Amino acid sequence: MGASLEIQLIAVAAAVACALVGVFLVLRRMALMADAISHTVLLGIVLSFFVVQDLHSPWLLLGAALMGVATVALVEALQRSGLVAEDAAIALVFPALFSLAVLLIGLYARNVHLDADVVLMGELALAPFERVLLFGLDLPQSLVTLTGILLLNLLAIGLFYKELKLSTFDPVLAATLGIAPALLHYGLMALVAVTAVGAFDSVGAVLVVALIVTPPAAAHLLTDDLQRMLLLSAGIGAGSALSGYWLARWLDSNIAGSMALMAGVWFCVVWAAAPERGLLALLRRQARQRWQVAERVLALHLRSAEEEGAPNLVDRLPERLRWEPKFARQVLRRAEANGLVQYQAGGLVLTERGRQQAGYSSSRITGSS
Amino acid sequence: MASHETRPAALTVSDLTVMYGEKPVLWDIDLHMPAGVLMAVVGPNGAGKTTLIKAILGLVPAVAGQIRIDGRPYAEQRQRVGYVPQRGSVDWDFPTRVLDVVMMGCYGRLGWLRRPGKSEQAAALRALEQVGMADYAHRQIGRLSGGQQQRVFLARALMQEADIYLMDEPFQGVDAPTERAIVGLFRELRTRGKCVLVVHHDLQTVPEYFDWVTLLNVRSFACGPVAENFNESLLRQTFGGHTPWIGDERLPSRVSTTATLPAVG
Amino acid sequence: MVDGWLDYTLRTVALGAALLGGMSGALGAFVFLRRQSMAGDAIAHATLPGVVLAFLLTGQREPQLLLLGAALAGSAGVLLWMAITRWSRVKQDSALGIVLSTFLGGGVLLLNLVQNRPGAYQAGLNHFLFGQAATLLSRDVAILAAGALGVGLLLLLFWKEFQLLSFDRPFGASLGWPMQRLDIGFTLLVVAVIVLGLQSVGVVLMSALLVAPAAAARQWVDGLGAMVLLAAALGAVAGVSGTLLSALWAGLATGPLIVLCASILVLVSLLWAPRRGIVWRQLDRLAAQARLR
Incomplete structure (x- = not known):
């Protein structure tokens, strides 16, 4: 040797x-x-x-x-x-x-x-x-x-x-x-x-x-x-x-x-x-989660606005959710692309899928505890 | 302090959502607490009660929602909020005297580089007197009983001269005299127009100690006066059928002996 | 003449050791209470690559320059440690071990490179590991004095902030204090003190000079202010007595002697401090048993 x-x-x-x-x-x-x-x-x-x-x-x-x-x-x-x-x-x-x-x-x-x-x-x-x-x-x-x-x-x-x-x-x-x-x-x-x-x-x-x-x-x-x-x-x-x-x-x-x-x-x-x-996986996951959470939050708020019979929420969205206007616009775009929301006659409404997402979210949360 | 006293504050939490990773801890919480109200936050373990307090204080990040005090953003109004953490959150063998801990209550007011002086010391002694601990001012904190330690934390919060107090389980593991002292203190704060939010474990004492209640289990199931919001059906919803007194007909009304019962949960 | 010169050297070294013991004792009180005792050890080890790199890059042996290199590497080590604990599942203790051994390994690698070259850096690893208190010059003592003054001043200025940081961090944050930044600032101050101590007691033993005086002081007093002052005093005592012992037995390394003196202070305190001391507690127990009988 x-x-x-x-x-x-x-x-x-x-x-x-x-x-x-x-x-x-x-x-x-x-x-x-x-x-x-x-x-x-x-x-x-x-x-x-x-x-x-x-x-x-x-x-x-x-x-x-x-x-x-x-x-x-x-x-x-x-x-x-x-x-x-x-x-x-x-x-x-x-x-x-x-x-x-x-x-x-x-x-x-x-x-x-x-x-x-x-x-x-x-x-x-x-x-x-x-x-x-x-x-x-x-x-x-x-x-x-x-x-x-x-x-x-x-x-x-x-x-x-x-x-x-x-x-x-x-x-x-x-x-x-x-x-x-x-x-x-x-x-x-x-x-x-x-x-x-x-x-x-x-x-x-x-x-x-x-x-x-x-x-x-x-x-x-x-x-x-x-x-x-x-x-x-x-x-x-x-x-x-x-x-x-x-x-x-x-x-x-x-x-x-x-x-x-x-x-x-x-x-x-x-x-x-x-x-x-790993760090990269963590970063990727965080980025993905950020949008997912934001879209769910948006859907939930649109649903509760519907239930309250509140008028169009879009304008008040940034203020209500404490979101930056730019971030709110991005979330809206993504939610629209994912078929959660759509514009009808100038107003933003929840699609059936979006409503499911909001309902799913809250029921899952109740069940998760 | 006097200027605050004439201007009672209300705490409003709207659409508050907190996530740990993908798991929601608090979801879309709306909560309003007017001035002069003692409010209990009740819910099962893991319901997010402590997280609620920490999110209000900005100690954990929220993904959505806002906190307002008298309609103004929380960050501007921070000085008007007092905080009592869980007693177990600190090392009680830390080399410090009771008076030093209480003085920490004024550190937020003092800001950088300024040191507490004579007037702060006098205020700290007054705060200790209010919780019946004036005799212990110079004692090492490790040589206090659990109840006495809790009172020191309360005195520190009083020292903050706040309008809104957030307290995380102040009744946890305290003796009966301390429990009575804390309740007495709550009532005094109420008469001075302050409001107090308390994470509470003992359902039996809620109607006796508090005016308002929030039922919390990730989501908020009720928030309002005890008379309308503290009933079995709402509790069953909140606790998911595990209400500690399911099957027991009478809701506890004014049973003073229950004050000494160990906390539920 | 020779005697006078020796006395002068001894005085210089003793003064330096006292200043170092004093400042690391005072700062160490907070390190001890924050349960970061082993962080000092890791930081000290992490400084080696900085020292060697500073020498490699500039080719100079200016102590100030080498200290700067040490401080930069120590800070990098601290930040890496914080990052590993924050952004991975690796626990604090393992993260410290990783930072410590990786940096020291890198340092040894670099040092060996330097030593293999002609006109090499002859100070050697031994000096860095165990210090060379005997080589302290009055210029070094001046730096130590400035450091001690700086530490004292910063502790005075940020007393209540460091108190909050050590006792009840969430409460401090609820008052609006930037606790994360205070934490980093405090830890960088620890880095600075460790770097100042490297020349006298060296890497392996610097952490002891932070922790031992604090651990001894804690047993005797119940107030934070008193503890910091007593820790500073005990640190200075350990520094001076270690220096004197080393002069008595010429040739015995000063660093280990200082640490041994500090350790003896700890041992005495743990055993004999009133109320807390093990001896007194045993006596109390015996007395209680006697009463029961």
Whole structure:
């Protein structure tokens, strides 16, 4: 395998692993917990390094994951105290722990290769240099780690899919059905922490946030179905990873940053063009609705004018409906073109269709409540 | 304030239509409230009662219709309208004293860059006295009971020195003394020629507390004096057959104990 | 001579940190109460591409120029965040995460480009991420002082508007105040303060300087005015003590020390503040149980 292919494989494995757990974080409105965890795992790594004195020990991964879970527990305890709101709890906990980690590195681990900015940004380009022999294959260490984490995530989500789904959409019902929401919650958080640690070892903390939050948010604009959202999220994550890799290669720049940027770009593309929830669809729908509503309002008013035996309403229409005269003229033209109204002997009357529309409108409204 | 007092106001809503997307929330509402009238707005959940108040205040956009006060457009007359939002709409742990909240009532009058002074403070204390909360002026708002919080909101509206008051469920979750205090306040406002529009949940107390009623369920089913517009057939139309006392022969007349019953709905 | 010079540097840095802590504490009180604590974090991260672009486009390292770039990028990030929340189903927290990581990713990409060039911008990512309070010059302190004065003045002038914005936005709108514009104006002010703080405490920790003094102050006092003043004071205390500690252990980064000091203030406040504090509430509970027995 060439280095280029290896880096792409590592990037895709990291992206898919993050995008899968990210779906649940985004749906549970805990996206920023990913930000917090990806920062505080540094403290976990530093503390476990002090214990084992080896930067390559697998215990570091465990320590980091534990710190991730501890972060969540601390944030939630602070929130439960009622003294600060949830957002403030996150914003208080992670900078404190992160500062502590930076200071500890500065005090005791300065000569160790543990740089805070490497931790944040990662150096994916260097990942193929650390290698490990597995089943007789000479593979990059991070590819093995990340593939393992990806499989772990797939396994966990596959095994507990029903429970995760239920506790995400209806935690109360989940609890009454005997699913322990707290256990599931912390299990999920542990998974997020392990994923964050595994990923940020090679790609950096920022990228972890980008890959955990952005692809699921984009996927959520495309579907309501959880299974499809998981698939789309993984796909968008992989797409961000690959496009980011090639952008970075083309520009000869940092791969992790480029992947985060591309995730954002893909989100914006999806946001603009999503068939139902995209910006363009929204604008089109709003424009259409504006005329439809206006025509119905017009029909209704003509009908009530008929019932009241009121004289021709056209002249008073702008004033009565608070419409601009120009807008009122446009509405009239459209209503005429759609066969809702017609001019008879200089006066505006409702056609049979228009009367139906007005009647339909009001009956539908009464029924809709 | 004195100049307003001599010129009682009437609120007229005509052809008001509000949509959320394609779903109508309020459809073609006509409503008239003359000066010196206490009016209840009654309807099932999701009938658009809160939206009605917000649309009158311009907080949600209307696709059609207009709001007039004494025949003049609402935007010119904004200062004459007081607003009591739902109590749950704010964070009661916010670090502020009762007096500060009441003072907010005069912020609309003050305009940019001007700060409330001695006279505003005196007015705020008077408003607190009117709702029986003068002793609590310097208390933190988080340390009030639900009823007391509601009274603070009422005092803030009084501080607006308005002619027309719009209140969103002022009786929601308040204790009996507060309920009596609010009713007393309504009557005082009425004698001073003000008018009050109240989103109300407890059908039982409508005839006792209010002069006029609007029956609302997306459309307006009735609007006028309670005597003519608050009857079972109209209520049945409004609530779609789910009137809380269907089957009960007597419409509640003057049962004072019902004041303490929990609100319906 | 050397001692005098050190003292002068230390005084400058401490004054700068105090000014920064003071203004971010005061403004942070509103950020905290408006539940936008994490927005500060996202804004801070979003400024990086602006800094690098300003350098790339002009080739100059004038701090003012870089700050301007940072402010523009931070504002763009805020507006994008507001737009995503307003015009899509994506929730506030996810939108913040997207803005934060996308902008920072773009910034890292650009920075790497710059660093790969000859005659590169050597200030490096580390400085931007964690700040370099020790490099504060008296000119920077003058900018911080102007900023603090500006923040104080704006808070005074728009006190009742910001009060309405934080406590009861619909009521403010019903009085005819343009709440949407006030919201944007306030958030841009937050952007400005964050940008001013980047040089001293850096991106990762700037949000803490906004939130921590406010969270600590809230536990002790019950009035908005008192809370803003106390938050400003606590912010200044954290700034000065972090600077002094950093001078004591030469080489320890000032930014993290300032944040740690602020965090200790929070911890003490959460535990010991009268009435609200966890310790007092536990004691009350024990006393109540004792009475029942």
